Amino acid sequence: GNSVTQMEGPVTLSEEAFLTINCTYTATGYPSLFWYVQYPGEGLQLLLKATKADDKGSNKGFEATYRKETTSFHLEKGSVQVSDSAVYFCALSDRGGSNYKLTFGKGTLLTVNP
């Protein structure tokens, strides 16, 4: 079955530091890949997505590239801010058939200090 593995947290950075959160996946076929963000006390929000190999998703300064050869979708940001403190989830969904289900990683807590 499908699965998502993302780096264990928590991750603590200083403001303006570079961020990488690793994510690898196992799936049959060619899934779509997502990063969701959960700010304290809120539900999940879609941060970015990529639906085919070599696509780059980007939003709010965050980027992730769909790497089929390494089955990875690592999240990066060049300069984090305190407001980026949140839990980040990598996820995938199948692209064919009844593809309603999102398979999530365990989440990575990011704390950014001023």
Next chain:
Amino acid sequence: NAGVTQTPKFQVLKTGQSMTLQCAQDMNHEYMSWYRQDPGMGLRLIHYSVGAGITDQGEVPNGYNVSRSTTEDFPLRLLSAAPSQTSVYFCASSYSGSPSTDTQYFGPGTRLTVL
């Protein structure tokens, strides 16, 4: 446009009690779903619905019941609560249900504790 709303925000139950978690959306979305979030496990799909009158099981459906009588509402019923159902519950909706093409909108969650 309120998006996806969930009530209550917090709930404490005793083992064996029943209750209903409410979820509503005002975006005219056909697809709605329920996830539970447990520490160190990410989110897991409980039940989903692709339209009024149609529901199906997700990954972890045991102990939960759903119905979809209107497009707007998708309540989740706990028939006889157990401590293993202590979790944070999220409702989500989207236009078609395909995450590849449609953004899934999540509610703010209900934190449930079963003693």
